[in-house]
Amino acid sequence: MLSVSNLSVQFGKRVLFDDVTTQFTNGNCYGIIGANGAGKSTFLKILSGQMEPTSGHVSLEPGKRMSVLEQNHHAYDEYTALETVLRGNKELHGIKTEIDALYADYTDENAERIGELQVRFEELNGWNAESDAATLLSNLGIDASQHYSLMGDLDGTLKVRVLLAQALFGNPDVLIMDEPTNDLDYETITWLENFLAHYDNCVIVVSHDRHFLDSVCTHISDIDFGKINHYSGNYTFWYESSQLAARQRAQQNKKAEEKKKEL
Numbered sequence: 001m002l003s004v005s006n007l008s009v010q011f012g013k014r015v016l017f018d019d020v021t022t023q024f025t026n027g028n029c030y031g032i033i034g035a036n037g038a039g040k041s042t043f044l045k046i047l048s049g050q051m052e053p054t055s056g057h058v059s060l061e062p063g064k065r066m067s068v069l070e071q072n073h074h075a076y077d078e079y080t081a082l083e084t085v086l087r088g089n090k091e092l093h094g095i096k097t098e099i100d101a102l103y104a105d106y107t108d109e110n111a112e113r114i115g116e117l118q119v120r121f122e123e124l125n126g127w128n129a130e131s132d133a134a135t136l137l138s139n140l141g142i143d144a145s146q147h148y149s150l151m152g153d154l155d156g157t158l159k160v161r162v163l164l165a166q167a168l169f170g171n172p173d174v175l176i177m178d179e180p181t182n183d184l185d186y187e188t189i190t191w192l193e194n195f196l197a198h199y200d201n202c203v204i205v206v207s208h209d210r211h212f213l214d215s216v217c218t219h220i221s222d223i224d225f226g227k228i229n230h231y232s233g234n235y236t237f238w239y240e241s242s243q244l245a246a247r248q249r250a251q252q253n254k255k256a257e258e259k260k261k262e263l
């Protein structure tokens, strides 16, 4: 679904990633963990194309759509809540905008182009987009009376829910989120946990929230020493396994020490 090949990232002398090759597969939810400053946010920015790696590349399976939870809470201030959600599907939104412009300046030539665009529009389920977006907003507790409010006029808690709806809109094939629970209220976190636990596509999420990771992750991806290792299971399972492995290593070292002394 999403492949990372020979990825290296370096800031000055600091090496964040060193020749990482890995894959993110459909149907899995990966919780990216690692120490503060390990490079979790940088990794998500590279996966989503917001940042270029020093070397290597990322490739998304052709025809698949990726969606990223917007971090800038003011990015859509001039749009209505509904429009913000619709803009989550860039291809569909682009087609709709082009069709509207062509209709406004209707000629025979334009009619042909409109026909072509409409085929793709229908494939992308364009006719239902507005009602789907409205349903998503309502499910996230945003009343219909606020769907046409400007984002700039919404209070912080509503705004982050609209941005969440934008990321989820149209069931993207790959969904990328950096610390989504940070700005959400308890009720919305529970809603999101439930949504992601039943999500069939690929989710890649950074979170410090253990409870959240436990409820949504099928895999834990640990960033350590410039590499990324995937482990199946949720956070608690990863934590207990890694504690056990550390204890076993310590015991083996102790035994080796004792043997050395004996000899």
Ligand SMILES: Nc1ncnc2c1ncn2[C@@H]1O[C@H](COP(=O)(O)OP(=O)(O)OP(=O)(O)O)[C@@H](O)[C@H]1O
Pocket: 011, 016, 034, 035, 036, 037, 038, 039, 040, 041, 042, 043
């Ligand atoms: N554009 C940049 N230029 C130089 N250094 C950077 C840049 N972006 C990030 N860094 C550095 O790279 C390291 C990793 O940053 P990043 O934000 O990816 O870490 P993180 O794992 O998300 O940390 P946190 O848990 O605090 O969110 C940090 O030391 C940071 O200062």
Ligand SMILES: [Mg+2]
Pocket: 040, 041, 042
């Ligand atoms: Mg970060």
